[in-house]
Amino acid sequence: MNDMNTAPTSATMLAMEGVAFTHRGHALLKDVSLSLSRHGNTIVMGPNGAGKSLLMRLLHGLLSPTHGRLRWHGQSGRPPRQAMVFQRPVMLRRSAIANVTYALAVQGTRWRDRRPQAWDALERFGLTEIAHRPARVLSGGEQQRLALARAWALRPEILFLDEPTSALDPAAIKAVEDAVIDFHHQGTRIVMNTHDLHQARRLADDIVFLCQGRVIEHNQADSFFTTPRTREAAAFVRGELVW
Amino acid sequence: MLSEDNAFTTALQLIIGLDETLVGIVALSMQVSLTAVLIAAMLGLPLGAAVALWRFPGRGLVIIILNAFMGLPPVVAGLVVYLMLSRAGPLGELGLLFTPSAMVIAQILLILPIIAALTRQHTEERWDEYREQLTSFRVSRVRAIPTLLWDARFSLMTVILAGFGRASAEVGAVMIVGGNIDGVTRVMTTAIVLETNKGNLPLALGLGMILLLLVALINAGAFLIGEEARRRLG
Ligand SMILES: Nc1ncnc2c1ncn2[C@@H]1O[C@H](COP(=O)(O)OP(=O)(O)OP(=O)(O)O)[C@@H](O)[C@H]1O
Ligand SMILES: [Mg+2]
Numbered sequence: 001m002n003d004m005n006t007a008p009t010s011a012t013m014l015a016m017e018g019v020a021f022t023h024r025g026h027a028l029l030k031d032v033s034l035s036l037s038r039h040g041n042t043i044v045m046g047p048n049g050a051g052k053s054l055l056m057r058l059l060h061g062l063l064s065p066t067h068g069r070l071r072w073h074g075q076s077g078r079p080p081r082q083a084m085v086f087q088r089p090v091m092l093r094r095s096a097i098a099n100v101t102y103a104l105a106v107q108g109t110r111w112r113d114r115r116p117q118a119w120d121a122l123e124r125f126g127l128t129e130i131a132h133r134p135a136r137v138l139s140g141g142e143q144q145r146l147a148l149a150r151a152w153a154l155r156p157e158i159l160f161l162d163e164p165t166s167a168l169d170p171a172a173i174k175a176v177e178d179a180v181i182d183f184h185h186q187g188t189r190i191v192m193n194t195h196d197l198h199q200a201r202r203l204a205d206d207i208v209f210l211c212q213g214r215v216i217e218h219n220q221a222d223s224f225f226t227t228p229r230t231r232e233a234a235a236f237v238r239g240e241l242v243w
Numbered sequence: 244m245l246s247e248d249n250a251f252t253t254a255l256q257l258i259i260g261l262d263e264t265l266v267g268i269v270a271l272s273m274q275v276s277l278t279a280v281l282i283a284a285m286l287g288l289p290l291g292a293a294v295a296l297w298r299f300p301g302r303g304l305v306i307i308i309l310n311a312f313m314g315l316p317p318v319v320a321g322l323v324v325y326l327m328l329s330r331a332g333p334l335g336e337l338g339l340l341f342t343p344s345a346m347v348i349a350q351i352l353l354i355l356p357i358i359a360a361l362t363r364q365h366t367e368e369r370w371d372e373y374r375e376q377l378t379s380f381r382v383s384r385v386r387a388i389p390t391l392l393w394d395a396r397f398s399l400m401t402v403i404l405a406g407f408g409r410a411s412a413e414v415g416a417v418m419i420v421g422g423n424i425d426g427v428t429r430v431m432t433t434a435i436v437l438e439t440n441k442g443n444l445p446l447a448l449g450l451g452m453i454l455l456l457l458v459a460l461i462n463a464g465a466f467l468i469g470e471e472a473r474r475r476l477g
Contacts (some may be wrong), residue, residue: 057375062378084379093394093396094393094394104389106381109382136476
């Protein structure tokens with residue numbers, strides 16, 4: 001077993017126990033046991049089709065595992081407040097600010113608190129000028145920032161980000177990375193996918209390395225990049241494809 | 244015998260002079276069809292969205308029935324409502340036959356399937372697109388109904404307009420259940436049939452022009468809504 005801390009401890013936030021996901025006879029994720037500590041940024045890496053997005057969806061509860069189970073620790077086992085930013089942001093057919101207030105409304109925020117909180121979030125991401133524009137006519141980068149602002153407004157305890165920077169220009173990538181660091185300082189647990197090794201080095205505390213539906217390695221970030229434990233991870237870090 | 248040219252001029256005079264009979268017929272038509280479309284929308288919008296959102300046994304059958312009933316011939320709808328409301332029918336005691344209420348019921352039967360079926364299509368498209376995001380927000384299905392209806396609002400306004408157009412333009416159903424009683428259940432379409440048969444062309448033509456104008460306005464409305472949606476929503 002290559003998980004760095006398989007046995008859940010008091011510092012564990014979330015544990016996957018022997019999780020598999022099978023779809024129409026295809027085992028897309030196999031025997032994943034993983035435990036995520038309460039703090040830090042986890043970066044999920046691996047080649048295309050390895051199952052990274054799928055793993056995120058299972059962790060976030062959008063899909064249920066076909067085998068094994070997911071356990072949240074603390075708070076009597078109930079899932080904490082969480083949010084996810086998708087690779088292609090989904091915006092409702094409303095103004096930018098209404099997209100944020102909608103999410104707040106669903107979460108149960110009191111009516112009179114919604115606008116101020118949404119406005120704060122838009123301000124944090126430099127979106128106040130476009131607050132009243134229809135969200136779906138915004139550029140891809142603006143929509144990505146709006147998705148982050150929306151997640152920010154929800155004050156999640158854990159935030160899932162699926163390749164949030166893959167379609168962005170360098171300045172926007174910097175803005176997203178800064179936001180991730182801010183989330184971290186707010187105490188939000190981050191789980192993020194990226195294909196960018198440099199980004200992973202900048203942001204990660206630990207790396208989950210997936211290949212063909214298996215967690216090949218779960219390691220501290222520095223060890224993963226300097227002394228990977230597995231042949232596959234070593235090849236991946238060198239930029240040689242593995243599948 | 245009036246020449247056609249004269250009939251046309253007289254028709255215009257009836258309209259411009261707000262002829263009492265003509266205004267009464269137009270007003271009743273509007274009242275009946277607007278009531279029908281309002282009730283059909285209140286039922287059909289949530290019904291369509293619910294069918295889009297829930298997977299249940301027999302769902303496919305419900306969709307097929309809704310789609311098939313979109314093309315329900317008005318006379319058949321009229322006949323069904325007539326049988327229900329006639330003195331021997333199950334709802335005969337209500338005494339609704341040959342009243343405006345009967346016409347409203349017949350028109351609801353005609354347009355409810357249209358509104359429900361098209362709402363199902365539009366909201367299901369939205370749901371396919373939003374499902375993951377709304378699930379991520381932990382939106383319940385019941386809470387998703389108003390969300391999807393609102394986010395399909397431009398398409399749905401066009402659907403409701405289409406329903407109103409069909410309701411106000413059909414003859415068969417209201418003729419059967421309303422009876423075309425002067426001053427009570429005479430609407431534009433049934434009046435046109437009657438007046439044409441009687442040879443009273445000016446009134447028939449005047450009503451025809453108003454009906455045409457109404458249909459043109461509905462289409463203009465649908466067009467403008469489409470343009471607005473493209474502009475506002477990208
Ligand atoms: N909900 C699903 N149902 C069925 N198959 C799925 C589902 N989600 C993903 N898959 C399949 O599972 C495999 C892994 O997909 P996934 O999207 O997790 O890859 P990924 O690691 O995120 O790849 P990429 O780097 O290209 O984003 C793919 O073969 C995909 O077709
Ligand atoms: Mg992916």
